[in-house]
Amino acid sequence: MKNAEYIHFKKAKPFRFGDVFVYIGVAVLIAFLFVYFVIIPRSSDNLGFGVFVDGKQVAVYNYGSFNPQITDNSFSDKIVYDKSANTLTVYYGHDNSHFNVIKIDDAKKTAVVKDANCSVSKDCVYTPSLKGDSAIVCVPHKLKIVGLKDKAPSLPTTGGVQ
Amino acid sequence: MKNIKLKKIALCGLLCAFATIAFTLESLFPPLILPGARMGVSNVFILLAGIYLGSVYGYATLVVKILLGSIFSGNISSIMYSLPAGVLSLTLELALILWLNKASIVASSVAGAVLNVTVQNLVFCLVTDSMEYLSYLPYLSLTGIIGGLAVGFIVLFTVRKLKFNFINSISKKEKYFEH
Ligand SMILES: [Zn+2]
Numbered sequence: 001m002k003n004a005e006y007i008h009f010k011k012a013k014p015f016r017f018g019d020v021f022v023y024i025g026v027a028v029l030i031a032f033l034f035v036y037f038v039i040i041p042r043s044s045d046n047l048g049f050g051v052f053v054d055g056k057q058v059a060v061y062n063y064g065s066f067n068p069q070i071t072d073n074s075f076s077d078k079i080v081y082d083k084s085a086n087t088l089t090v091y092y093g094h095d096n097s098h099f100n101v102i103k104i105d106d107a108k109k110t111a112v113v114k115d116a117n118c119s120v121s122k123d124c125v126y127t128p129s130l131k132g133d134s135a136i137v138c139v140p141h142k143l144k145i146v147g148l149k150d151k152a153p154s155l156p157t158t159g160g161v162q
Numbered sequence: 163m164k165n166i167k168l169k170k171i172a173l174c175g176l177l178c179a180f181a182t183i184a185f186t187l188e189s190l191f192p193p194l195i196l197p198g199a200r201m202g203v204s205n206v207f208i209l210l211a212g213i214y215l216g217s218v219y220g221y222a223t224l225v226v227k228i229l230l231g232s233i234f235s236g237n238i239s240s241i242m243y244s245l246p247a248g249v250l251s252l253t254l255e256l257a258l259i260l261w262l263n264k265a266s267i268v269a270s271s272v273a274g275a276v277l278n279v280t281v282q283n284l285v286f287c288l289v290t291d292s293m294e295y296l297s298y299l300p301y302l303s304l305t306g307i308i309g310g311l312a313v314g315f316i317v318l319f320t321v322r323k324l325k326f327n328f329i330n331s332i333s334k335k336e337k338y339f340e341h
Contacts, residue, residue, distance in 0.1 A: 009213065009321045018264035022273050026307070029276065033300040055291065119236035121189040123197030135294035139239050144292060
């Protein structure tokens with residue numbers, strides 16, 4: 001063990017000259033990120049959102065329609081719409097023991113995951129609500145909710161929606 | 163010498179346990195702004211392992227924390243994006259603190275934390291095919307600064323209080339008691 005190498009920590013200071021370059025590097029990176037991802041993009045309102053499971057679209061919802069459309073028949077009994085609470089619940093697994101509850105806000109044209117039993121940290125529940133070009137992802141359930149810029153075409157009701 | 167290595171491994175195990183506990187406890191609390199954005203208190207133990215025991219032990223603590231922590235929090239797939247981000251940010255921190263010995267612990271911790279959230283976000287977007295999450299990256303990098311400062315100052319004060327060659331001094335004391 002080369003103790004000499006470690007001696008300088010005894011009088012370690014919160015600031016050293018080299019820090020100037022480190023902080024400049026960090027500032028440049030963050031400035032670039034803000035210009036590229038916040039200042040340049042101009043996102044418009046969403047007209048609805050699409051629900052994807054394992055990369056496949058399973059449902060779409062147009063804000064104000066109070067009528068979600070299930071686009072994948074294998075999910076017809078796995079997606080439940082509660083009109084009074086305005087929530088869309090997606091169930092997974094043979095016994096439907098796993099779920100994500102999507103709360104829809106038609107006035108603000110947004111949606112958010114209100115509850116889920118995916119993991120202890122519940123990452124999807126803490127993801128901010130949909131707006132502009134954002135999305136909500138639940139990695140354990142392979143769920144993805146994406147805002148739609150155009151109105152989804154009206155499909156004949158496939159059943160299962162209450 | 164063999165004795166010292168055993169002590170280092172034992173200490174490393176202790177730091178691994180602390181890092182895993184801190185990581186798991188932190189995942190129970192709501193994140194800052196976006197999931198994955200946390201203070202990163204567990205990084206205190208990883209940096210201490212890297213500084214006191216050597217880089218290899220730092221990496222070992224990091225890997226154990228990510229593997230066990232993601233199993234305990236029930237999100238095993240998070241290993242895909244937290245491991246590459248953790249390895250890269252620890253490499254940057256150790257390079258600045260130990261190998262180059264040019265920057266302070268605080269600045270290195272801030273740079274490492276910002277790199278960590280950035281890489282984690284990029285890999286997450288690639289793995290889950292959700293480029294929409296990139297729009298959160300600027301705000302995430304700001305939380306990296308806060309977390310990096312907090313971790314940096316905790317490690318700095320710890321390092322100033324602890325004895326550097328304390329591993330050697332443990333073995334010396336033991337010799338003393340043996341006589
Ligand atoms: Zn989830």
